[in-house]
Amino acid sequence: MNANVTRPVGKGVDAIVGVSSWARRIRDEILRVASYDSNVLIVGPSGTGKELIARAIRAHGNRGDGPLVPVDCAALSGELFASQMFGHLKGAFTGAHYAAIGAFRAAAGGTIFLDEIGELEPAIQAKLLRVIQEKMVVPLGSHCGEPVDVRIVAATNRDLAEEDRHALRRKIKKYGLDVSRSKRGRPSPAADVHCAAGR
16 A cells, blocks of 8 residues: 655644643744754644644654655554555565555655554564664565655654553653653643654
């Protein structure tokens, strides 16, 4: 299946409406984070506009003219994940009648949005973290790595900071993504966003 590529059409922070202190703060945070090319993790309950925030970060960043490729991580597992994310060669598995580049290479020069990244199975987390670390994907059926130049914006409705046993939480900061928490020390009722530790 070919990756779903969305070309730039967003209105950036203007799409984040509201006059509350949260709305003002999140617009300021989006502009701050967008000025870097770091990876980002957005944390907040379902329905709080995490994808809207991701699109705004992309729109105001240096990759605003590049593609945006959204991926629903909760819907992917096993071989399907590897094929959708990293691509595959023709004949790599039963039914692979054509080659596919996968979401990471489809997002070249732009942004890949990994929605609900906290739902990934541990084995899949390891594959994704390797890509984040090495900035390279290996398509199914190939032994050769393909370099990828993308900015990763991920989102989750889980408080990974509280889940110390979560493999993604233990390794994620090392490889460029970060998690956010409210200043009160508990999950914010609305989506929050933090720039990655490394710039």
